[in-house]
Amino acid sequence: MSDAVQHTDVAIIGAGPVGLFAVFECGMLGLKCHVFDALGEAGGQCAALYPEKPIYDIPGYPAIDAASLVRKLEEQAAPFAPQYHLDQQVEHLSKQGNGFLIRTTRGVSVTARAVIIAAGAGAFGPNRPPLDGIEAYEGKGVFYLVTRREAFRGQRIVIAGGGDSAVDWAISLADVAAHVMLVHRRAKFRAAPESAARLEALAAEKRIELVVPYQLHALDGQDGKLEAVIVADLKGATRRLPADVLLPFFGLSTDLGPIAQWGLYLEHHRIAVQPASCMTSIEGIFAIGDVATYPGKLKLILSGFAEAAQAAHAIHPLVHPGEALHFEYSTTRGVPGR
Ligand SMILES: Cc1cc2nc3c(=O)[nH]c(=O)nc-3n(C[C@H](O)[C@H](O)[C@H](O)COP(=O)(O)OP(=O)(O)OC[C@H]3O[C@@H](n4cnc5c(N)ncnc54)[C@H](O)[C@@H]3O)c2cc1C
Known part of the structure; x- marks a missing residue:
């Protein structure tokens, strides 16, 4: 002061x-x-x-x-x-x-x-997904912005969202990450047509895994270190995605x-x-x-x-x-x- x-x-x-x-x-x-x-x-x-x-x-x-x-x-x-x-x-x-x-x-x-x-x-500020205990991971394993994509080199990344940010960052991070998983509750993405086409091509080459139709359900980890993201389908059946990083892109x-x-x-x-x-x-x-x-x-x-x-x-x-x-x-x- x-x-x-x-x-x-x-x-x-x-x-x-x-x-x-x-x-x-x-x-x-x-x-x-x-x-x-x-x-x-x-x-x-x-x-x-x-x-x-x-x-x-x-x-x-x-x-x-x-x-x-x-x-x-x-x-x-x-x-x-x-x-x-x-x-x-x-x-x-x-x-x-x-x-x-x-x-x-x-x-x-x-x-x-x-x-x-x-x-x-x-x-x-970001629209936060309503996940129990997410605050403990923010800034360590959960990020709402990417300011330097090199920071994610070699990491297993879960990206959540269906718009331009989610799709563009999935495409960009596929070049540096160990594995990119894109979670969206619909099979169709609301991204620019060129980006959506590029996404499909990378998914076909298995450089991006499309996890659809799923939504975020829970986080698994210890002391703020993320180990997995749990997703659920529309009937509530869950799936565990081992991950170091979650990037939720639900707008600002x-x-x-x-x-x-x-x-x-x-x-x-x-x-x-x-x-x-x-x-x-x-x-x-x-x-x-x-x-x-x-x-x-x-x-x-x-x-x-x-x-x-x-x-x-x-x-x-x-x-x-x-x-x-x-x-x-x-x-x-x-x-x-x-
Ligand atoms: C993905 C994306 C792409 C874009 N591409 C383009 C483009 O190609 N061309 C283009 O012209 N524009 C583009 N834009 C829009 C452009 O970024 C904005 O028009 C521009 O940033 C506006 O500048 P600004 O300085 O008015 O406000 P901002 O960049 O929003 O900066 C405002 C600052 O004020 C601070 N602030 C607010 N309230 C307070 C307070 N009470 N106390 C202290 N600080 C405060 C905020 O923290 C913020 O840092 C894009 C925007 C996005 C999101």
Whole structure:
């Protein structure tokens, strides 16, 4: 816990791709930033959900994997020396003086003249299968995300689920795992047609075992070390699948969490903003990226990048009242240290 209140120009809630780029855009206008994230690393959905997947619609990059994009955004933000507060959720936001007070679950308090909420879908978490004692295996034998497929080399893996994540990871992990078993309660998978065809081909080559129609029933192991996954068919008959790892992919639940209590005008669980400035219903609080909504909003990283630039320009007069802001290209203005 830290009692000393820190001060900054802009507090950015969310260190996803859009929050990271907001540091750059604010920095270019001379605005100092503190950045907060509930996750232990920066990158938001890119880092937590699909770090090894290529993204094809970032301008200037015909393909870039999500983890590399995050690294480049951190590099781009670095000259502006943002202060990161990771692994802590912002739970409190209130008006204070002519700015705002922010407090996190780790007791960090920061005051800022303006706030940018770049919180994506809010705090996101996996839909857990209702298996007795599953918590004891989480992080050891049960994982809801794959951040590095090499971590599973040589392992016996049970994947549960019937959608894109389950099918894509079964295909990908078949290259490194000792054995991959895919459990689904139906014989048909809800994956993209090319992925479903690839899955069938790998199953025919016996590189993936399809365990259908079955669902998860119980876990077997000791002291958090998984030994087997027990599955049951629709009549309740069980089967024991010896396994080192279970990857349940039943989608994510998202929750705006404390943000919904801050008095902002919401539309369908998103923060309504004025498109030209990204200002919310509270003056001085801005929202950008997936969390923001306005007519015609596209939930794409590139839209979030443009919104970051708009918010930074709208914030400048709040932090530097009376100071003229001349629009300048980055080529003209330059970047510190380059
Ligand atoms: C599988 C997949 C593939 C995708 N492919 C593409 C693609 O090809 N192209 C594309 O443009 N988009 C793609 N997307 C969407 C893209 O990832 C999102 O549009 C992007 O991540 C939104 O960025 P963001 O910074 O707004 O939010 P996020 O990436 O969601 O980051 C928000 C961050 O805010 C944090 N946060 C939330 N609430 C709080 C709080 N109260 N306190 C502290 N921290 C908080 C969260 O922990 C999170 O890290 C894909 C998404 C998925 C899931």
